[in-house]
Amino acid sequence: MPRTLFDKIWDFHLVGQRADGRDLIYIDRHVLHELHAHHSFAQLEKQHRRVHRPDLTFAVQDHTVATKPGRDDDTNPSGTAFLKAMREGTRKHGIRLFDIDDPEQGISHVVAPELGIVLPGATHAVPDSHASTVGGVGALAFGCGTSELTHILATQVMALKRPKRLRARLEGRLGPHVSAKDVALRLIAELGVAGARGHAVEYAGAAVRAMPIEQRMTLCNLNIEMGGRSGFVAPDDATFAWLQGRPYVPQGAMWDRALDYWRSLVTDDDAAFDREVVLDCSALEPQITWGTDPSQVVGISGRVPDPAAIDPNRRAAAQSAFGYMGLAPGTPLAGLPVDRVFIGSCTNSRLPDLEVAAAVVRGRRVAEGVVAMVVPGSSTVKREAEAAGLDRVFRDAGFFWGESGCSMCAGGNGDRGQPGERCVSTTNRNFENRQGPKVRTHLASPATAAATAIAGHIADVRQLLLGAT
Amino acid sequence: MQPFTSHSGIAAPLLRDDVNTDQIAPILQSRNLKEDYRAMLFMRARQRDDGSEDPDFVLNKPQFRKAGILVTGHNFGAGSSRESAVWSMLANDIRVIVARSFADIYRENCLQNGLLPVVLGADDADAFTARVVAVDGGAPFTVDLVAQRITGPDGFALAFEIAGADRMRLLEGLDDIGLTLKHMDEIVGWERRAAAAQPWLQGVQDGRR
Numbered sequence: 001m002p003r004t005l006f007d008k009i010w011d012f013h014l015v016g017q018r019a020d021g022r023d024l025i026y027i028d029r030h031v032l033h034e035l036h037a038h039h040s041f042a043q044l045e046k047q048h049r050r051v052h053r054p055d056l057t058f059a060v061q062d063h064t065v066a067t068k069p070g071r072d073d074d075t076n077p078s079g080t081a082f083l084k085a086m087r088e089g090t091r092k093h094g095i096r097l098f099d100i101d102d103p104e105q106g107i108s109h110v111v112a113p114e115l116g117i118v119l120p121g122a123t124h125a126v127p128d129s130h131a132s133t134v135g136g137v138g139a140l141a142f143g144c145g146t147s148e149l150t151h152i153l154a155t156q157v158m159a160l161k162r163p164k165r166l167r168a169r170l171e172g173r174l175g176p177h178v179s180a181k182d183v184a185l186r187l188i189a190e191l192g193v194a195g196a197r198g199h200a201v202e203y204a205g206a207a208v209r210a211m212p213i214e215q216r217m218t219l220c221n222l223n224i225e226m227g228g229r230s231g232f233v234a235p236d237d238a239t240f241a242w243l244q245g246r247p248y249v250p251q252g253a254m255w256d257r258a259l260d261y262w263r264s265l266v267t268d269d270d271a272a273f274d275r276e277v278v279l280d281c282s283a284l285e286p287q288i289t290w291g292t293d294p295s296q297v298v299g300i301s302g303r304v305p306d307p308a309a310i311d312p313n314r315r316a317a318a319q320s321a322f323g324y325m326g327l328a329p330g331t332p333l334a335g336l337p338v339d340r341v342f343i344g345s346c347t348n349s350r351l352p353d354l355e356v357a358a359a360v361v362r363g364r365r366v367a368e369g370v371v372a373m374v375v376p377g378s379s380t381v382k383r384e385a386e387a388a389g390l391d392r393v394f395r396d397a398g399f400f401w402g403e404s405g406c407s408m409c410a411g412g413n414g415d416r417g418q419p420g421e422r423c424v425s426t427t428n429r430n431f432e433n434r435q436g437p438k439v440r441t442h443l444a445s446p447a448t449a450a451a452t453a454i455a456g457h458i459a460d461v462r463q464l465l466l467g468a469t
Numbered sequence: 470m471q472p473f474t475s476h477s478g479i480a481a482p483l484l485r486d487d488v489n490t491d492q493i494a495p496i497l498q499s500r501n502l503k504e505d506y507r508a509m510l511f512m513r514a515r516q517r518d519d520g521s522e523d524p525d526f527v528l529n530k531p532q533f534r535k536a537g538i539l540v541t542g543h544n545f546g547a548g549s550s551r552e553s554a555v556w557s558m559l560a561n562d563i564r565v566i567v568a569r570s571f572a573d574i575y576r577e578n579c580l581q582n583g584l585l586p587v588v589l590g591a592d593d594a595d596a597f598t599a600r601v602v603a604v605d606g607g608a609p610f611t612v613d614l615v616a617q618r619i620t621g622p623d624g625f626a627l628a629f630e631i632a633g634a635d636r637m638r639l640l641e642g643l644d645d646i647g648l649t650l651k652h653m654d655e656i657v658g659w660e661r662r663a664a665a666a667q668p669w670l671q672g673v674q675d676g677r678r
Contacts, residue, residue: 012666018648018651036551036552078498078499115675143574147578147581147645194547197570197573198573248674410496412498429489432491
């Protein structure tokens with residue numbers, strides 16, 4: 001019987017069925033971060049339980065670390081206790097920690113694929129809703145809560161209900177300066193913030209195949225913003241080439257054997273999905289959010305929608321968003337003055353994201369009055385960007401160039417905007433108060449964010465670059 | 470986990486869709502690992518810009534200050550997986566959330582902590598919401614998981630559905646890890662098979678060392 005890739009990975013990892021009917025799914029790679037891990041270490045202690053597979057468990061310091069150059073434990077005082085608790089817990093249980101000063105420290109969702117810790121067809125869990133970022137290399141990932149984290153530490157499995165299968169076919173060829181971020185925002189706008197709830201999403205189609213691996217990760221990263229816990233792209237030659245030689249990837253004869261297996265990680269022809277959606281991306285322009293959830297999206301040439309044109313069920317939310325964002329219906333997005341631009345987060349902080357932004361910024365200056373920040377997703381990305389001279393490009397233009405971490409995505413490290421500021425951000429959530437009390441967030445791609453920083457107002461990167469030639 | 474059999478309390482209507490976990494339990498940058506979950510619940514929504522209490526927010530209204538049941542719309546608990554969004558409910562003695570639907574991870578976090586997530590279909594949700602709004606905190610409702618019924622003032626009664634396994638887990642307050650540990654032989658057996666079928670999954674090492 002033809003099977004989807006989801007079914008192949010799920011069935012391989014099915015350990016058994018619990019008395020309550022839940023499937024026990026083995027987790028091949030478990031990555032912890034400091035904001036939640038200390039609760040689980042305390043729970044294990046209380047329950048007198050040990051970590052079943054410390055060798056398959058990794059830990060990073062990412063949510064609370066300061067981004068200021070020369071940072072240490074105390075640079076962000078609200079993070080100190082978390083960093084120390086993580087250090088103690090991982091030492092006690094024998095878990096490899098990428099600590100604040102580790103040359104490979106970074107955001108878990110950036111570090112795990114970059115080091116080859118996650119692999120095609122592997123299962124992965126992180127106590128963070130953006131876990132499925134690593135779906136970009138063909139891994140099946142689950143974001144989880146703290147109790148589930150403790151459960152995985154103690155057993156190396158998750159007790160899950162089998163989700164339904166959704167295939168999102170993204171067809172067509174992306175235009176210049178249009179990226180996975182724009183595609184994902186459009187898809188969330190079409191399906192809604194709960195559109196993929198209860199489903200594992202396979203991203204397929206010509207537009208996905210043409211995406212470099214980092215863009216596939218951006219696409220899978222935003223899966224949770226339409227309610228899907230897991231989202232992935234079937235691995236292909238581009239994936240294998242991207243992975244080969246990374247530190248934790250199998251080598252030699254083992255690589256050959258793994259590669260043979262990974263080539264079977266495809267959805268069979270005629271395999272059935274519970275649901276299928278198709279999006280033609282060929283005419284897509286850069287996208288940007290206007291409201292306070294990631295489905296409130298328009299093209300960069302668009303306007304804040306008229307309430308009459310909004311689904312009646314969504315109208316109250318839109319009205320509330322108009323107020324919070326300080327925007328009247330009919331206002332064009334392009335041209336709105338901004339106070340702050342943030343480039344970073346697990347969504348858009350990998351080297352190609354920074355390269356795209358740097359190409360826009362090169363030889364230009366950040367507009368007066370705009371605070372602009374670039375925070376690389378990992379210390380490795382930072383080092384590679386510096387080797388390519390990108391830090392100079394950003395700094396010369398007036399950007400802050402920081403140490404890696406989650407930074408302004410959720411503001412857990414103190415990087416936040418000021419009340420009332422309008423911020424264009426390459427992150428994943430434009431929720432009220434997320435980037436600081438009363439901060440008005442517009443989500444967009446690195447190219448749009450960079451163009452906006454230069455222009456001082458929300459800008460169409462295509463026009464900015466056109467105007468320069 | 471504290472078993473859940475039945476819970477009586479004032480039902481507070483938070484009649485919105487897509488309430489997210491950043492709203493429910495904002496990151497407060499506490500320096501303390503043990504945070505004040507009671508104060509955390511909807512902290513920003515409860516306050517006006519000047520830091521004073523917003524009298525219009527439902528849980529600040531006198532009749533809902535001691536609410537034990539939260540009544541809300543679709544996709545409750547969207548966003549971040551933070552479990553503090555459940556702990557902050559329990560810290561305020563809210564042990565039932567009645568919604569039109571829940572975000573996946575949030576619902577899991579509820580089950581892990583003995584917080585009952587009740588999902589009502591459109592007609593039942595409309596009827597219950599209308600009743601909750603009319604009662605306006607004047608009398609409690611009771612959510613009985615054994616009978617799978619919500620009852621309230623003036624003979625109000627409504628049956629609700631919940632997956633049998635989830636119901637049992639809440640009723641018995643089962644230790645989730647304990648349930649899984651009964652399968653340890655299967656887990657170890659799986660590891661052995663995986664080590665043969667996909668050895669790169671079971672052995673991970675930094676190839677540079």
